[in-house]
Amino acid sequence: xxxxxxxxxxxxxxxxxxxxxxxxxxxxxxxxxxxDPKAAQMMQSMGLQCVEPKAFMLPNHMQLLDEWRDSVVRxxxxxxxxxxxxxxxxxxxxxxxxxxxxxxxxxxxxxxxxAIKHTCDGCHNxxxxxxxxxxxxxxxxEKKS
Amino acid sequence: xxxxxxxxxxxxxxxxxxxxxxxxxxxxxxxGVLDAAQTAPDTGALTGKRWGIAIDMNKLKSEExxxxxxxxxxxxxxxxxxxxTKDEVKWIWTETFEHSFPGQEHKFMPEDMKRKPFLLLCNxxxxxxxxxxxxxxxxxxxxxxxxxxxxxxxxxxxFCMAACPFGARSFNYRDPRTGLNPEKINPEFPTRxxxxxxxxxFCYERLAKGIKPACxxxxxxxxxxxxxxxxxxxxRRILASKYTIRxxxxxxxxxxxxxxxxxxxxxxxxxxx
Numbered sequence: 001x002x003x004x005x006x007x008x009x010x011x012x013x014x015x016x017x018x019x020x021x022x023x024x025x026x027x028x029x030x031x032x033x034x035x036d037p038k039a040a041q042m043m044q045s046m047g048l049q050c051v052e053p054k055a056f057m058l059p060n061h062m063q064l065l066d067e068w069r070d071s072v073v074r075x076x077x078x079x080x081x082x083x084x085x086x087x088x089x090x091x092x093x094x095x096x097x098x099x100x101x102x103x104x105x106x107x108x109x110x111x112x113x114x115a116i117k118h119t120c121d122g123c124h125n126x127x128x129x130x131x132x133x134x135x136x137x138x139x140x141x142e143k144k145s
Numbered sequence: 146x147x148x149x150x151x152x153x154x155x156x157x158x159x160x161x162x163x164x165x166x167x168x169x170x171x172x173x174x175x176x177g178v179l180d181a182a183q184t185a186p187d188t189g190a191l192t193g194k195r196w197g198i199a200i201d202m203n204k205l206k207s208e209e210x211x212x213x214x215x216x217x218x219x220x221x222x223x224x225x226x227x228x229x230t231k232d233e234v235k236w237i238w239t240e241t242f243e244h245s246f247p248g249q250e251h252k253f254m255p256e257d258m259k260r261k262p263f264l265l266l267c268n269x270x271x272x273x274x275x276x277x278x279x280x281x282x283x284x285x286x287x288x289x290x291x292x293x294x295x296x297x298x299x300x301x302x303x304f305c306m307a308a309c310p311f312g313a314r315s316f317n318y319r320d321p322r323t324g325l326n327p328e329k330i331n332p333e334f335p336t337r338x339x340x341x342x343x344x345x346x347f348c349y350e351r352l353a354k355g356i357k358p359a360c361x362x363x364x365x366x367x368x369x370x371x372x373x374x375x376x377x378x379x380x381r382r383i384l385a386s387k388y389t390i391r392x393x394x395x396x397x398x399x400x401x402x403x404x405x406x407x408x409x410x411x412x413x414x415x416x417x418x
Contacts, residue, residue, distance in 0.1 A: 135338040
């Protein structure tokens, strides 16, 4: 079997595959979210602490929020016993936003990466999620940067 | 390779069981991130079985009294004001006697009663029609009797608005934030979004903190809030001692808002000759 213009076709295919996969190669080894251990220590020494450790919160905060919502709205249970034994009132707008009151500041303290804008939304945008929580829940006022 | 019918059926049967059973097992084993034991109700919360309010219309004398009550509710809950009845969102509002209690009015009743504004809010019925029709269970009856609205689930179909005989539900035809003064938004309570239905929630967020609903607090004793299932509660003692009426009881939804209409105005009944 002979492929007519086989050389051109295969060279074209290789170039095409290379182009399509180029973003993966360019971004290889770069993580969007880089944690700065110094900043984390600083936060802890200041007594600022999230309801759960950051290693849990970063990948799981949306599941946590989802279960908090079901617990508060559907079951009427508003107290959350964290894994360290402390009790928190489950409220996105009043508990979470007490500390995460500024989408710029709160994220800058822990995340240290020049590739993305250091904000809650910077992270959300870089992984292309658009949470619509703030359509109803009153968003923290952002400082213009 | 050859296979007879019996072997084929055996393999097919076993793989079906493995497939269905495996899926069920995987779903059963998958847990949420939270343990059920990790959540608990507030320790200082007000608890009851069937919350209700008795409204003494004798004590709501002036329009200012009523306005203070409605304003308190609407400002705490970020209820927008669009200044037109079509887009109006109302949690607590007023109506004339004739519209509040249709069929009860007659032409010889006291003039002031005909014109007096009656304070209306969601009746948190025992058999809420809105809950029956909601296709997503966005609105549901809590254990303490509150007819609750889960804004995360509401798809804005407005069945509940058609079902509610009391007009207690409002649809957000416009973005509610455009009808709010940004300076006066209560940062502790969410707003709603365009396209959902909302109504009075009996201040569930205040009950959880152990305080009574805002309207009751602002009413100077005209509104009495309490557990209708507790015979010793203040509201039950009032209902036992005074004649009260409810809105449209004939529909069978068993509303839990009671009105003291004004039986104490004439202490001496004129003699019939």
